[in-house]
Amino acid sequence: MQLSGRGLVCVRGGREVFAGLDFEARSGEAVAVVGRNGSGKTSLLRLIAGLLVPAGGTIALAGGDSELTLPEQCHYLGHRDALKPALSVVENLAFWADFLGGERFDAEGSLTTVGLDHATDLPAAFLSAGQRRRLSLARLLTVRRPVWLLDEPTTALDAAGQDMFAGLMRDHLTRGGLIIAATHAPLGIDARELRIGGAA
Numbered sequence: 001m002q003l004s005g006r007g008l009v010c011v012r013g014g015r016e017v018f019a020g021l022d023f024e025a026r027s028g029e030a031v032a033v034v035g036r037n038g039s040g041k042t043s044l045l046r047l048i049a050g051l052l053v054p055a056g057g058t059i060a061l062a063g064g065d066s067e068l069t070l071p072e073q074c075h076y077l078g079h080r081d082a083l084k085p086a087l088s089v090v091e092n093l094a095f096w097a098d099f100l101g102g103e104r105f106d107a108e109g110s111l112t113t114v115g116l117d118h119a120t121d122l123p124a125a126f127l128s129a130g131q132r133r134r135l136s137l138a139r140l141l142t143v144r145r146p147v148w149l150l151d152e153p154t155t156a157l158d159a160a161g162q163d164m165f166a167g168l169m170r171d172h173l174t175r176g177g178l179i180i181a182a183t184h185a186p187l188g189i190d191a192r193e194l195r196i197g198g199a200a
């Protein structure tokens with residue numbers, strides 16, 4: 001599987017954010033998107049996820065599932081955790097599994113892996129920032145998709161959480177997945193760097 005972008009142009013609010021951007025990532029590979037604030041890291045992830053339309057250029061996934069679109073093969077984890085505060089931990093995960101569709105893996109096991117098994121019935125409103133991020137990570141495990149698009153994924157995770165997450169990313173790569181992560185901090189795994197704009 002190979003995800004590639006060629007000659008990508010991103011325009012937001014009438015202003016060109018980047019142009020002529022090329023990238024590629026293969027199965028088993030992680031790419032860390034780096035660059036100064038406002039250089040377009042989040043925008044690139046949103047272009048790949050189909051949440052923004054490029055003003056130019058192409059994005060293609062070769063070797064994926066030909067019956068699914070690229071966005072249907074991506075997990076997009078934004079830097080804000082998309083959780084419903086009134087729903088419990090387990091209800092939020094069930095919501096996402098229904099929304100994303102496809103085969104559902106062991107939700108309870110996912111919550112144990114991310115360290116939230118003691119809080120399954122707690123409303124998401126009561127979770128700490130790190131716990132909210134852990135619940136978002138459980139989505140990645142409950143519904144399997146090969147392309148992980150992660151925006152500042154380690155934000156709010158404590159040292160043990162970062163280690164746990166690094167293990168999840170390594171497992172995903174070992175299974176043939178690929179990761180594109182926008183980050184200002186080390187990801188905790190080997191990753192090729194894709195720099196957008198000038199030096200940070």
Ligand SMILES: Nc1ncnc2c1ncn2[C@@H]1O[C@H](COP(=O)(O)OP(=O)(O)OP(=O)(O)O)[C@@H](O)[C@H]1O
Nearest residue numbers: 012013017035036037038039040041042043044182
């Ligand atoms: N909804 C929007 N409308 C107009 N401009 C936007 C919008 N969202 C982002 N932008 C602009 O697009 C540019 C790129 O933003 P983006 O969030 O992709 O940058 P980033 O590299 O992820 O930044 P950071 O490191 O601060 O997270 C910025 O100049 C930003 O102001």
